[in-house]
Amino acid sequence: MFRRRRKTLIVAFIVIGLILSIQHFVVSQEQEMVSEREVTDLVSRLYEGEIESINLVSNGSDDKYVVSFIQENKRFEVTLDSYSGNVIHLSQGEEIVINETQLSEDDAKQLALQEVPGVIKSVTEKAREDEMFYEVVVEATDGNYLVTINQETKVGSSSKIEQEETINSGIISEEAAVEIALSIVAGKVDDIELEMENGLLVYEIEIETEQDEDVDIIINAYTGEVLSVTW
Numbered sequence: 001m002f003r004r005r006r007k008t009l010i011v012a013f014i015v016i017g018l019i020l021s022i023q024h025f026v027v028s029q030e031q032e033m034v035s036e037r038e039v040t041d042l043v044s045r046l047y048e049g050e051i052e053s054i055n056l057v058s059n060g061s062d063d064k065y066v067v068s069f070i071q072e073n074k075r076f077e078v079t080l081d082s083y084s085g086n087v088i089h090l091s092q093g094e095e096i097v098i099n100e101t102q103l104s105e106d107d108a109k110q111l112a113l114q115e116v117p118g119v120i121k122s123v124t125e126k127a128r129e130d131e132m133f134y135e136v137v138v139e140a141t142d143g144n145y146l147v148t149i150n151q152e153t154k155v156g157s158s159s160k161i162e163q164e165e166t167i168n169s170g171i172i173s174e175e176a177a178v179e180i181a182l183s184i185v186a187g188k189v190d191d192i193e194l195e196m197e198n199g200l201l202v203y204e205i206e207i208e209t210e211q212d213e214d215v216d217i218i219i220n221a222y223t224g225e226v227l228s229v230t231w
Contacts, residue, residue, distance in 0.1 A: 034085045039065050042085055043078060047071065056082060064088065103151040105134065112136035112147040115156045121200045124222040135222065137200060144196070171221040177203040180224055181217045185209065194221060202227065 034042075036054050043051060049071030057064050063082040068075060079089040103111075109120050118140035126133055132151040137144060138158075149156040171194075178189055187209040194203055201221040208214055218227040 033063065033082050034065070034080075036065075038085065039067060039080060042080070043067050043069060046087070047076070047078070049076070103134070103149070103154055107154075108134035108136060108149050108151075111149050111154060111156050112138055112158075115147050115149075115158050116140050116145040118145070122220060122222050137222070144200075171201060172203075172219075172224050174203070176224065177205060177219050177221070180219055180226065181205040181207060184217060184226060184229060185215045187215070190214070 036056075039054055040051060047069060049069045052068040052070055052075070054068075055066045057066055065080045065082050067078050067080065069078070070076075074092060077091050078087060080087055105123055105125070108123060112120065112123075112134075116138045118138040121137040121139050121144070123137075124135045126135055134149045134151065136147040136149065138147055143160055145158045145160050147156050147158045174192055174194075178192065181189070181203075185207050187207040189205060190208050191206040192203060194201065196202075197204075197218070203219040203221050205217045205219065206214060207217065213231060216228075216230040218229075219225065220227055
């Protein structure tokens with residue numbers, strides 16, 4: 001009698017345990033996972049910095065979000081529960097090295113305007129031997145200037161562009177300008193001129209099409225950008 005009652009109690013405990021396990025499994029399956037947007041908002045509220053990446057790491061029922069973010073030139077990784085959003089772990093990675101010698105185009109414009117106050121007409125990045133530099137054309141009150149700025153030393157020098165002169169240093173060749181023009185309009189080149197237009201050195205190319213139409217194409221002599229096509 002006692003043994004039978006003991007076996008009954010053991011079976012009852014096993015059944016109750018199975019029921020509780022099934023209920024826990026069902027509840028966990030019905031629980032919604034936190035979205036990436038919610039994770040982004042949560043990490044942004046908890047930590048200052050710029051989020052670099054968000055990855056969902058699946059390990060059976062133990063899913064986690066791993067978020068990488070940059071703060072004060074250092075990379076951090078924070079791990080969050082994918083259902084509750086609770087922070088599980090925070091670790092610091094390697095330090096981010098920023099090349100402070102690299103000069104941006106916006107910085108080059110500012111330095112050029114310090115050298116020659118006026119209006120920026122064009123900016124071109126150039127390489128000469130082992131040095132990188134910017135050539136900036138600035139329209140000033142007394143004419144146009146070519147400002148050359150070394151990207152490493154951030155030192156600039158300027159020279160005035162005379163209307164009668166053409167600055168052959170740093171501009172694309174006539175052959176290159178013709179090739180660009182013919183890629184826009186097929187035909188025969190009737191005329192090409194290098195001239196100053198609105199303070200900018202340009203190639204003006206006239207093309208005659210197979211339909212006997214004349215097309216004028218204006219190309220930035222420094223960058224090769226097509227500025228206008230007139231039929």
